[in-house]
Amino acid sequence: MDEKNLGAGKLGETEKAGLGAELGQSSEIGIFKEGLKVHPEPTADPLDPLNWPRWRKHTILAIVMYLYFMFTYVTTNTVPSFPELQEELGISYSQVNWTVAIPALGLAVGPLFWSSLADIYGRRIIFLAGTLIAFAATIGAGAANNYGGYMAARFFQGFGVSPGSTVGMAVIMDLYFEYERGQKLGLWVLAIDTGLLVGPIIGGFIDLVSADWIQWLTAIQFAVLLGLEFVFMSETLYPRTYMLARMPIEIPGAADLEKLADQKGSPAAVELKRTTKLMALNVRPVPGLRHPKPWDSIIRFMLTFKYPVVVILVMTYCFAWYWWMLSVITMIPAAYVQYSPQIQGLLFVGLLLGTLFSEIFASGTLSDYIVARLARKNNGVRLPEMRLWLAYPAALLSATGLIIWGVSIDRGYHWMVGQIAFFLFGAGIQMGNTVTASYVVDCYPLQSMSVITFYAVLINLSAFIDPFFIASWQARSGFTWTFAAQGIITFFASVPVIGILQRWGGSLRAAAGQPSWVNPEYDAL
Numbered sequence: 462m463d464e465k466n467l468g469a470g471k472l473g474e475t476e477k478a479g480l481g482a483e484l485g486q487s488s489e490i491g492i493f494k495e496g497l498k499v500h501p502e503p504t505a506d507p508l509d510p511l512n513w514p515r516w517r518k519h520t521i522l523a524i525v526m527y528l529y530f531m532f533t534y535v536t537t538n539t540v541p542s543f544p545e546l547q548e549e550l551g552i553s554y555s556q557v558n559w560t561v562a563i564p565a566l567g568l569a570v571g572p573l574f575w576s577s578l579a580d581i582y583g584r585r586i587i588f589l590a591g592t593l594i595a596f597a598a599t600i601g602a603g604a605a606n607n608y609g610g611y612m613a614a615r616f617f618q619g620f621g622v623s624p625g626s627t628v629g630m631a632v633i634m635d636l637y638f639e640y641e642r643g644q645k646l647g648l649w650v651l652a653i654d655t656g657l658l659v660g661p662i663i664g665g666f667i668d669l670v671s672a673d674w675i676q677w678l679t680a681i682q683f684a685v686l687l688g689l690e691f692v693f694m695s696e697t698l699y700p701r702t703y704m705l706a707r708m709p710i711e712i713p714g715a716a717d718l719e720k721l722a723d724q725k726g727s728p729a730a731v732e733l734k735r736t737t738k739l740m741a742l743n744v745r746p747v748p749g750l751r752h753p754k755p756w757d758s759i760i761r762f763m764l765t766f767k768y769p770v771v772v773i774l775v776m777t778y779c780f781a782w783y784w785w786m787l788s789v790i791t792m793i794p795a796a797y798v799q800y801s802p803q804i805q806g807l808l809f810v811g812l813l814l815g816t817l818f819s820e821i822f823a824s825g826t827l828s829d830y831i832v833a834r835l836a837r838k839n840n841g842v843r844l845p846e847m848r849l850w851l852a853y854p855a856a857l858l859s860a861t862g863l864i865i866w867g868v869s870i871d872r873g874y875h876w877m878v879g880q881i882a883f884f885l886f887g888a889g890i891q892m893g894n895t896v897t898a899s900y901v902v903d904c905y906p907l908q909s910m911s912v913i914t915f916y917a918v919l920i921n922l923s924a925f926i927d928p929f930f931i932a933s934w935q936a937r938s939g940f941t942w943t944f945a946a947q948g949i950i951t952f953f954a955s956v957p958v959i960g961i962l963q964r965w966g967g968s969l970r971a972a973a974g975q976p977s978w979v980n981p982e983y984d985a986l
Contacts, residue, residue, distance in 0.1 A: 534660040537658075538667075559928060567615075569919075584698055860951040863948035
């Protein structure tokens with residue numbers, strides 16, 4: 462289908478230029494924060510999510526992180542129970558590895574289904590529907606007594622929790638300004654990475670009861686999440702362009718964001734129902750927006766291949782870097798076969814500590830600091846390529862960790878060596894994930910839902926593919942050469958690509974032009 466024939470989300474050149482100017486070009490007119498123009502532009506509406514109090518924003522962010530934590534938690538919490546699953550279901554080690562791959566397939570397919578629906582009916586109802594599906598599928602996985610039924614339930618676990626990626630990111634974009642996003646996206650990425658690593662730790666101890674109880678505990682966690690979503694998660698999809706025309710913040714020229722905190726109007730000034738005024742279970746299209754068609758997320762996924770900076774970085778990160786995480790996770794039971802499932806679960810602590818250390822000291826907040834500092838030197842203009850500086854040490858850390866771990870297993874080094882390797886690898890993965898998500902969103906902020914859908918599909922597709930070949934690769938080559946090869950690929954594939962994007966990313970974006978669609982919040986009727 463021709464891109465220009467999309468039925469929703471089209472912008473004229475004048476509108477694009479106006480919105481584009483808001484994204485970083487220096488201007489003497491507008492709302493500023495520490496000398497840099499803010500995006501998105503806030504309204505005088507108390508119902509605007511950008512104007513909500515911090516406690517409400519942070520509560521919703523915590524719920525988004527909870528769902529994104531479960532996104533990978535359900536994939537890996539069964540790893541310590543692999544021996545029991547093999548015996549119970551009568552399957553091989555390769556087949557039990559596939560039980561990790563199948564929910565990743567659901568995670569890859571889900572964003573293509575949910576993303577457009579979230580732009581039509583809102584974020585809240587999609588979170589509730591997805592969590593309910595995941596809850597039901599988890600009960601099915603706990604009750605399954607054959608391989609086929611178990612695999613079907615695992616797929617729908619992934620499918621149900623998949624709104625945590627694209628819709629979760631959209632909620633963050635609804636709630637926070639651009640200058641805050643590095644930190645918030647870093648926390649969002651931290652949730653998925655900790656879920657990936659905490660899952661096996663908890664699963665190892667629950668396996669003391671039974672493999673089935675891993676699923677029953679997960680069902681309880683989904684039930685708690687469902688309650689939190691219903692009570693505390695307000696709708697965040699907001700008709701920004703529509704409301705900016707009706708409730709703008711009146712400023713004479715330039716103004717500081719902090720000094721405008723009290724400049725709010727009355728919600729009753731505009732009759733349109735929005736955010737907290739919508740029904741608790743809203744099943745109608747959110748008013749004041751031009752909505753995409755339900756299938757537009759699939760069309761826009763395909764059209765995103767036209768924008769090389771997104772394709773190049775996402776493909777490189779997913780298929781030359783991130784998917785080795787699944788290699789490590791699924792091979793830990795084989796690497797440490799002498800230990801009980803509980804001890805194997807604890808061996809994920811090194812990965813978890815590296816991830817946490819990276820987020821606190823070297824990820825989202827540091828990324829925001831670097832971008833702000835470089836922007837001041839660039840006459841107040843932010844460039845997406847400023848996000849890429851952290852990718853170089855991230856690639857080096859991940860590659861080093863992979864090589865050390867592979868060698869440590871074959872040579873029988875103390876398990877602490879493996880933990881140091883995991884720390885380095887986990888820190889690199891967290892930094893790389895944050896850089897990738899932040900960069901693609903900064904490149905196309907008005908199409909953030911589409912680029913994150915593209916990213917979510919491919920990163921979970923890589924996670925789906927890896928478990929199908931890693932066990933046989935290790936059996937042929939041993940741990941040393943398998944993981945040394947992965948480390949070499951990570952560094953020597955990623956670093957040149959990052960350098961190319963940093964040097965020519967702006968030119969590639971200019972040559973590709975702007976997409977003809979935008980997120981619905983920027984596209985009024």
